[in-house]
Amino acid sequence: MRKIRANYLSAAFAAIAIFSFAVLPAAAQESQQLPTTPLNIGIHVIKAEVAHTDAQREQGLMFRKKMGSNEGMVFVFDNPAGICMWMKNTLIPLSVAFIDAKGTILNVEEMKAQTLDSHCAQGAASYALEMNKSWFKDKNIKAGAVIQGLPQL
Structure with a gap:
């Protein structure tokens, strides 16, 4: 059970990292x-x-x-x-x-x-x-x- 949870958490963190690098720079380009x-x-x-x-x-x-x-x-x-x-x-x-x-x-x-x-x-x-x-x-x-x-x- 712990190994499955650890893989799930790793996947979740990877998804967040990809989102941060892919989406946030585009949003930052929008002029304030x-x-x-x-x-x-x-x-x-x-x-x-x-x-x-x-x-x-x-x-x-x-x-x-x-x-x-x-x-x-x-x-x-x-x-x-x-x-x-x-x-x-x-x-x-x-x-x-x-x-x-x-x-x-x-x-x-x-x-x-x-x-x-x-x-x-x-x-x-x-x-x-x-x-x-x-x-x-x-x-x-x-x-x-x-x-x-x-x-x-």
Whole structure:
């Protein structure tokens, strides 16, 4: 009886180990939602997750399967620079607005899902705001528009 129970326990532990290595890493890849802040562009209000740290900016919206119509992610950079974004492991197509330290949109780029194409700011950007594909175009928001409520640098 003891040998059967020992084999049963060994099999149970093996199953748990396989589950842990196979399922948990996939679950860990799901992005954790970050704290949000409201942003305003004219009459439009956005619920934006804030990516402040290197790790948060690197993860971005990777592995997300959907995003609400007025939801997005704002990336905050320590120093204004000619930053570029890409879509590695990003499952949904996005638009990105590159924004200077005063909140003015420098340029807007459309990004295809799961590509390594670089999309870059046309000037020194302090922020990048990712929204669902065509969000800026659909709202007629272009370079020169000002975004209010951006997190402090």
